[in-house]
Amino acid sequence: MGNRNHTSGNGRVTPARGRSVRKPAGLTARGFRMGAGILFLMLAWMAEPPGLGAEEYRKLEIAADVKSRFSDGCSSIQELLTQAEVRGLDGLIFGDHDRKSIQYGVPYLERVLRIKMDSPSLLSNGAATFLSEINQLDQSDDTVVLVPGVESAPFYYWQGNPLDGNLVAHNWDKHLLVVGLPSSLDYDEIPTLNSSFTTRYMKDNLFIFLIFVVSTIVGLRGFMGKSWRRTYLLFALVMALFAANTHPFKSSPFDPYRDWGVEPYQHLIDYANSKGAMVFWNHLETPVAEKIDNSLFDVHTRTERHPADLLVTRGYTGFQAMNETPVTAVDPGREWDQVLRMYLIGAREKPVWGYGANDFHCEATGPNKLGAVRTVLLAKQKNRASVLEALRAGRMYAVKHKQDPLRLSLDTFELVDSATGQRAVMGETLKTKNSPDIGVRLSTAGANPSRAHLRLIRNGQVVKQAVLNLPYEGVWQDPALDLSRPAYYRLMVEIDDQHQLVSNPIFFDPGTLGQPGLALARLEPSPKPASMPAAPAEPQAAPPSVPKEKVTAPKIQPSKPEAAPQYAEVTARGVRLRKGPSTKFPVAGQAKKGERLVFVRRTKMMYKGKAWIIVKQNGNQAYVWEGLVKVQ
Incomplete structure (x- = not known):
C-alpha cells in the first residue's frame, strides 16, 4: 500500500517514491552515500548497456577544395578565413594546385629542347610557406578549422603534331585531391610531371x-x-x-608521350597512402577543352568524363559526390553503388565515401561562391584532428544550395536495432541479425518549410521514394531486406536542381560483410522501388515540429581596438607589397618611404632573421618583409 516498498527485477528492495529512507542502524553517513552512489551507477548501467549507445557527434559545415593565392585563387588564407566566418562555415579544406606546368619537347631530347608553360601553383610559391600560414592561423583562430590540402593532376599525355596545328594534351584537368600530407617535403615529392627533382626513381x-x-x-x-x-x-x-x-632525378616515373591509363593516378594514390594521407577523385564528370596561349604554336588541352576511374583504381578515400554541376556517379546503380557492392562481397578492402567539393576560386569572378557546396561532418570535436578523422571515417553528407537562406539539413540518418539499442550513423556499420529501424529527420536551415523528394537506396536499388513536407521525421522498416546478407543504405534528397543532398552509406552486417564469393541481388541500372511501408501520413495542417538551424553570421572580434591601430612605417624607397609571404608572389602594390601601413600580424616565414608581416594599405591586405619597415 502507501508504505509498501517496491521489489526491483533483480531482487533488490527500493523504497516507494516520495517516502523518506531510514538509515539502518550502524551505517555511517559516508557508507550510506557510498552505497547510494554504487546503486545509482548500477541502475544507470542497467538502463543503458555500455558500448551500445550512439556516440555524440557535432555537425561541422565545411567548404572543401578551396583555392587561395598560393595557386589560382584570388584570396589570401587570412581573407578566406574571414569570408568563412561571415558565411557561417566551421572549416575550410584547401585544394590549391600542386604544380600547374605543361611542357612539350623535341622527340628523343624532350627534356632538354622543350617549351614549358607554367602557372602559379603551391609548389612554385613554396609548400613550407603554405603550411606555415595555414597552421599559424588555425592555431590562432578557433572559429574556423583550417585543413591544408592539395589538388594534383599527376599526368597528361600528348597527341598530334605542332606542325599540323593539332597538338593536344589529354587529361590535363584530371585531378585528385590529397588531404593530410604531414610535411612540406611530402608536398615537394608528390609524383607529378614537371615537378621537383627526387631520387625516388633513380634506380x-x-x-x-x-x-x-x-x-x-x-x-x-x-x-x-x-x-x-x-x-x-x-x-x-x-x-x-x-x-x-635521361637524368634519373625525375619527379614522376611516367613520360607524357604515351597514354599510361590509370597507372599515374594509382601511383599517386599509393604515395598518399604511404604518407597516411587521404585521396579523393575530383571533377570526374566535368569535361574540359581549352586552348593554352603559346607564341610558337597552338596547344589545346582535353579532359573527358571519367567516372569509370572509380572502378579501376583502388585505395582512394572517396570522390566528389556533389558539385555545382550534376554528378551522375551517385545515381542509383551507377559507379558509386558498384564500388560499394564490391566492398560488401570482399572485392574491396575499404568503402568509398562521397564529399561535396566547393571548387572555390574567386568570389567576384568565379562561378562558385564560398560555401555554395558544403560537406557536413559528424565530428567529435571542432579541431583539425576531428575533421580529418570524420572525413576518413565517412561520417558526412554533401549538400548544395544557391546563395540564399534555403539549405537542406540532414538532422538524423541512422540504423537502429530496437532489440539491443545499437545504432549506426553514416560511415558506420550496424552489426546485428535483426531487421533495423531506419530513422530519418530532415529540415531546411535558414528558410521556411518546403517540400523535398527523397530516395532511400539499398545496395544500389531505390527501395523507397517519397515527397515530404519539411521538416520531416520518420522511422521506416525494410521488410525486403535479406537478413543473411550485408547491405548498405544511403539517401538522396532534392528540392530542385540547385538544392540537393547526398548522404554517405550506413552498413548493415549480419556477420557476412566482406565474405568472398557472397552473392548479392542483381544490380539493375534503372531499378523499380521495392515494396516498403510508406511513412506515416502527414497532417495537412502543419508538418511535424523539428528544431531548425538558425544560420547567423558569427561576430568577428578584432584582434586590436580600432581606435588605436599599430603601424609599420616604410624605411626604404619603392617597397613592393606582395600577395603572399615571398618574393615569388605577385606584386599587390607599392609603398613609398615614410608611408605608414596598418600592421595586422607577423607570419612565421622568416628571411635573414626577420619575418614577413601582413599589413593593410588603403584597406587592402598585403605582405611585406619586416626588414623594409619599422613596426611602431
Whole structure:
C-alpha cells in the first residue's frame, strides 16, 4: 500500500517514491552515500548497456577544395578565413594546385629542347610557406578549422603534331585531391610531371644515364688528343645532351608521350597512402577543352568524363559526390553503388565515401561562391584532428544550395536495432541479425518549410521514394531486406536542381560483410522501388515540429581596438607589397618611404632573421618583409 516498498527485477528492495529512507542502524553517513552512489551507477548501467549507445557527434559545415593565392585563387588564407566566418562555415579544406606546368619537347631530347608553360601553383610559391600560414592561423583562430590540402593532376599525355596545328594534351584537368600530407617535403615529392627533382626513381633510370655519362667522358678524353678532335667534341656534346635528357632525378616515373591509363593516378594514390594521407577523385564528370596561349604554336588541352576511374583504381578515400554541376556517379546503380557492392562481397578492402567539393576560386569572378557546396561532418570535436578523422571515417553528407537562406539539413540518418539499442550513423556499420529501424529527420536551415523528394537506396536499388513536407521525421522498416546478407543504405534528397543532398552509406552486417564469393541481388541500372511501408501520413495542417538551424553570421572580434591601430612605417624607397609571404608572389602594390601601413600580424616565414608581416594599405591586405619597415 502507501508504505509498501517496491521489489526491483533483480531482487533488490527500493523504497516507494516520495517516502523518506531510514538509515539502518550502524551505517555511517559516508557508507550510506557510498552505497547510494554504487546503486545509482548500477541502475544507470542497467538502463543503458555500455558500448551500445550512439556516440555524440557535432555537425561541422565545411567548404572543401578551396583555392587561395598560393595557386589560382584570388584570396589570401587570412581573407578566406574571414569570408568563412561571415558565411557561417566551421572549416575550410584547401585544394590549391600542386604544380600547374605543361611542357612539350623535341622527340628523343624532350627534356632538354622543350617549351614549358607554367602557372602559379603551391609548389612554385613554396609548400613550407603554405603550411606555415595555414597552421599559424588555425592555431590562432578557433572559429574556423583550417585543413591544408592539395589538388594534383599527376599526368597528361600528348597527341598530334605542332606542325599540323593539332597538338593536344589529354587529361590535363584530371585531378585528385590529397588531404593530410604531414610535411612540406611530402608536398615537394608528390609524383607529378614537371615537378621537383627526387631520387625516388633513380634506380630505374640510373643505368642508361651512366652509359651516356661515360660516353661523354670518352668523347672529352678523345677531344684532348691530337686527332679527330672535332668528331670527339661533337660526340661528347651529343652524349651530354642525352645524359641530361635521361637524368634519373625525375619527379614522376611516367613520360607524357604515351597514354599510361590509370597507372599515374594509382601511383599517386599509393604515395598518399604511404604518407597516411587521404585521396579523393575530383571533377570526374566535368569535361574540359581549352586552348593554352603559346607564341610558337597552338596547344589545346582535353579532359573527358571519367567516372569509370572509380572502378579501376583502388585505395582512394572517396570522390566528389556533389558539385555545382550534376554528378551522375551517385545515381542509383551507377559507379558509386558498384564500388560499394564490391566492398560488401570482399572485392574491396575499404568503402568509398562521397564529399561535396566547393571548387572555390574567386568570389567576384568565379562561378562558385564560398560555401555554395558544403560537406557536413559528424565530428567529435571542432579541431583539425576531428575533421580529418570524420572525413576518413565517412561520417558526412554533401549538400548544395544557391546563395540564399534555403539549405537542406540532414538532422538524423541512422540504423537502429530496437532489440539491443545499437545504432549506426553514416560511415558506420550496424552489426546485428535483426531487421533495423531506419530513422530519418530532415529540415531546411535558414528558410521556411518546403517540400523535398527523397530516395532511400539499398545496395544500389531505390527501395523507397517519397515527397515530404519539411521538416520531416520518420522511422521506416525494410521488410525486403535479406537478413543473411550485408547491405548498405544511403539517401538522396532534392528540392530542385540547385538544392540537393547526398548522404554517405550506413552498413548493415549480419556477420557476412566482406565474405568472398557472397552473392548479392542483381544490380539493375534503372531499378523499380521495392515494396516498403510508406511513412506515416502527414497532417495537412502543419508538418511535424523539428528544431531548425538558425544560420547567423558569427561576430568577428578584432584582434586590436580600432581606435588605436599599430603601424609599420616604410624605411626604404619603392617597397613592393606582395600577395603572399615571398618574393615569388605577385606584386599587390607599392609603398613609398615614410608611408605608414596598418600592421595586422607577423607570419612565421622568416628571411635573414626577420619575418614577413601582413599589413593593410588603403584597406587592402598585403605582405611585406619586416626588414623594409619599422613596426611602431
